[in-house]
Amino acid sequence: MHNNIVDISWWDLSIAYLLLLIPISVFWYFKTGLVKDTVVAAVRMTLQLLALGVYLEILFRLNNAWLNSLWWIIMVLIASYTTVKRSELSQKLFFMPSSIALIIAIFLIDLYFLKVLLHLDFFFESRYFIPITGMLLGNALRTNIIALNSYFGKLVAERSFYRFALANGATFREALTPFFREAIKKAFNPSIATMSIMGLISLPGMMTGQILSGTSPATAIKYQIMIMITIFVTSMLTVMLTILISNRFVFDEFKNIKTGLIK
Numbered sequence: 001m002h003n004n005i006v007d008i009s010w011w012d013l014s015i016a017y018l019l020l021l022i023p024i025s026v027f028w029y030f031k032t033g034l035v036k037d038t039v040v041a042a043v044r045m046t047l048q049l050l051a052l053g054v055y056l057e058i059l060f061r062l063n064n065a066w067l068n069s070l071w072w073i074i075m076v077l078i079a080s081y082t083t084v085k086r087s088e089l090s091q092k093l094f095f096m097p098s099s100i101a102l103i104i105a106i107f108l109i110d111l112y113f114l115k116v117l118l119h120l121d122f123f124f125e126s127r128y129f130i131p132i133t134g135m136l137l138g139n140a141l142r143t144n145i146i147a148l149n150s151y152f153g154k155l156v157a158e159r160s161f162y163r164f165a166l167a168n169g170a171t172f173r174e175a176l177t178p179f180f181r182e183a184i185k186k187a188f189n190p191s192i193a194t195m196s197i198m199g200l201i202s203l204p205g206m207m208t209g210q211i212l213s214g215t216s217p218a219t220a221i222k223y224q225i226m227i228m229i230t231i232f233v234t235s236m237l238t239v240m241l242t243i244l245i246s247n248r249f250v251f252d253e254f255k256n257i258k259t260g261l262i263k
Contacts, residue, residue, distance in 0.1 A: 017042070056130065065124040072133055076102045079137045083242075087148040090260050093249050098144070101241035106136055109234045117226055135227060136234045143187045143235035144242055151183035151243055152250070152261055159257055172255055180243065187239055191232055198228065 020042055027034040059067060080099040084091050114120045114128055123129070155162060155176075165175035210220035250258050 056126075059126045059130060063122075063124075063126050065122075068124040068126050068129050071130060072106075075133060075137055076106060079141050083141050083144045083148070086145045087152075088262055089148060089152060090262070093258070093261060094148075094246055097245035097249055098242050100245055101238050102137070102140065104241055105140065105234050105237035106133060108237070109136055109230050113226065113230050132227075136231060139231040140235045140238040143191060144238050146190075147183045147187035147239040148242065148246075150186045151179050152246075154182060155179050155257065156262055162257070166255060172251075176247070183243070184239065188232075188236070191235065195228060195232065198224075 020038070024035055024038055026032075027038060055071075059071065077099060080095060080102050081091070083098050083102075084094045087094070110129070110133055111123070113132055114123055114125070118128065120128060158179075162175050162179070166172070210223065211217055250261055252258055
C-alpha cells in the first residue's frame with residue numbers, strides 16, 4: 001500500500017486471468033468458435049497494455065507536443081482501421097472516410113474538453129491529452145461499428161427499397177433517411193440506456209479508478225459527467241461524419257451503390 005492506494009501484485013494479477021476460464025468454457029461448450037479469439041484478444045490486450053504502460057511513462061516524462069501528436073494520430077488510424085475491419089466493410093472504400101471523421105470529431109472534442117472545460121495552458125499535456133483521447137476513441141469506435149453495420153448492411157440488403165424511393169421522386173437524402181435513422185437508433189440506444197442508469201446500478205470504471213487512486217468522490221463524479229457527455233457527443237459526430245463522408249465514396253454518379261462494400 002502506498003499513499004492509501006492498494007497496489008496489485010503481479011501474482012494477484014495473474015490469478016485474475018483464471019476468471020477467463022468461465023467465458024472460455026461457455027464458448028467451448030456451445031462451439032461458438034470464439035475460444036481462440038478470446039485467448040488471442042486477452043494476450044494482445046496484456047502485451048499492448050504493458051507496452052503502453054512503458055510508453056506512457058516516457059510520454060508523461062517528456063511531455064512533448066510532437067510526440068503526443070504522433071501518438072494521437074496513430075491511435076486515430078488504428079481506431080479507424082479496427083472500425084472498418086469489425087464492420088466487415090471494404091478498407092479501400094471506408095478507411096479514409098472513417099479516418100477523416102475520427103480526426104475531425106476527436107480533435108474538436110479534445111479541444112473543447114482540454115481548453116474550454118479544463119482550461120489547460122498546454123493543450124498537449126500528455127497526462128490529459130492521451131488518456132482522454134483514448135477514452136473518446138474507444139467509445140466512438142464501438143458506436144461507429146454498430147452504426148456502420150446497420151446503415152450499410154441494411155442498405156445493401158434492401159437496395160431495392162432504396163431504388164424504389166428514388167424512382168418515386170425521393171431525393172437522394174430522402175431515400176437514405178430511413179437507413180440513417182435506423183442506424184442511429186441501433187447505435188445510440190445502448191449509450192442512452194447506460195447514461196440513464198449511471199449512478200443507480202452502474203458505477204463507471206473511470207470514476208472507480210479515480211476514487212481508488214485517492215481522488216475525492218465529488219471530483220471523480222464531475223469528471224465522469226464531463227466524460228459521459230463528451231463521449232456521447234463524440235460518438236454522434238463520428239457516426240454522422242463517417243456515414244456522410246462514406247456516402248461520397250460508395251455511390252456512383254448515378255446514385256447506384258457500388259459493389260464490394262461488404263467483404
